Amino acid sequence: MRFRAEGIVFKGLPFGEADMIMTIFTREKGFVRAFAKSPRKTKSRFGSALEPFSYIRLSLWGKENAELPKLIQADIIHPFQKLREELGCFLRISEIFEMTSMLIPEHVRQPGLFNMLIDTLKMQEADCKNPKAILCYKIKMLAAAGFMPRLSGCGRCESTGRRFHFREGSVLCDNCGGQNNPVNEFELSQGAIKLFETLRLWDWNKLNRVVPTTTLAKELNMLLDLHIRYRLEKGLKTRDFIEKIRT
Numbered sequence: 001m002r003f004r005a006e007g008i009v010f011k012g013l014p015f016g017e018a019d020m021i022m023t024i025f026t027r028e029k030g031f032v033r034a035f036a037k038s039p040r041k042t043k044s045r046f047g048s049a050l051e052p053f054s055y056i057r058l059s060l061w062g063k064e065n066a067e068l069p070k071l072i073q074a075d076i077i078h079p080f081q082k083l084r085e086e087l088g089c090f091l092r093i094s095e096i097f098e099m100t101s102m103l104i105p106e107h108v109r110q111p112g113l114f115n116m117l118i119d120t121l122k123m124q125e126a127d128c129k130n131p132k133a134i135l136c137y138k139i140k141m142l143a144a145a146g147f148m149p150r151l152s153g154c155g156r157c158e159s160t161g162r163r164f165h166f167r168e169g170s171v172l173c174d175n176c177g178g179q180n181n182p183v184n185e186f187e188l189s190q191g192a193i194k195l196f197e198t199l200r201l202w203d204w205n206k207l208n209r210v211v212p213t214t215t216l217a218k219e220l221n222m223l224l225d226l227h228i229r230y231r232l233e234k235g236l237k238t239r240d241f242i243e244k245i246r247t
């Protein structure tokens with residue numbers, strides 16, 4: 001049967017001489033993998049629709065719930081070409097794509113997260129240096145994956161605390177958290193906790209009114225990345241790559 005969807009191209013794995021196995025995040029079915037015949041040939045009917053980050057309308061062919069349906073059509077709704085042209089921007093988007101594909105299982109519908117990803121890409125296209133949309137997307141993605149960190153008060157007794165314990169996925173107060181252990185915890189500033197709470201509860205449409213300082217955005221971003229890394233129990237390739245070129 002034929003199945004139509006809207007999706008964002010995550011990645012393509014070359015297969016054989018000119019074919020590809022595509023990973024696409026769709027609004028209708030969540031993550032799907034699909035076989036694309038000859039997209040790497042110059043005169044491919046897919047044109048540039050299968051470039052990473054492209055927002056496309058697609059048709060799949062195969063039995064319902066087929067492991068690897070065939071991609072028979074892909075038309076660009078929005079290319080997001082600008083996001084592929086600047087290295088820093090490309091790496092930041094690649095990183096959230098990698099996190100999403102690792103945290104969200106295949107064939108699980110996430111229409112809210114899908115729409116948010118489109119909005120995030122649009123905001124990044126308008127201003128690639130603004131960290132706010134990326135931060136906000138990471139928080140919503142963690143909520144969708146069931147890994148939302150708790151920063152507002154101790155996870156055990158609810159009193160005030162600023163030390164985030166990775167194993168607990170929560171801030172703990174000094175009583176409950178015991179001795180300082182910098183390897184397993186991350187001390188947050190009051191400002192970073194407040195920023196997290198604002199972004200977590202904020203209506204996406206009013207996001208323009210939140211203007212975090214670079215320092216707070218960096219601090220919160222680092223905490224979220226470490227938390228995600230801990231949850232996945234392995235490093236993310238893009239982030240490691242970013243760290244390598246920074247040093």
Ligand SMILES: [Zn+2]
Pocket residue numbers: 154155156157158159172173174175176177
């Ligand atoms: Zn406590």
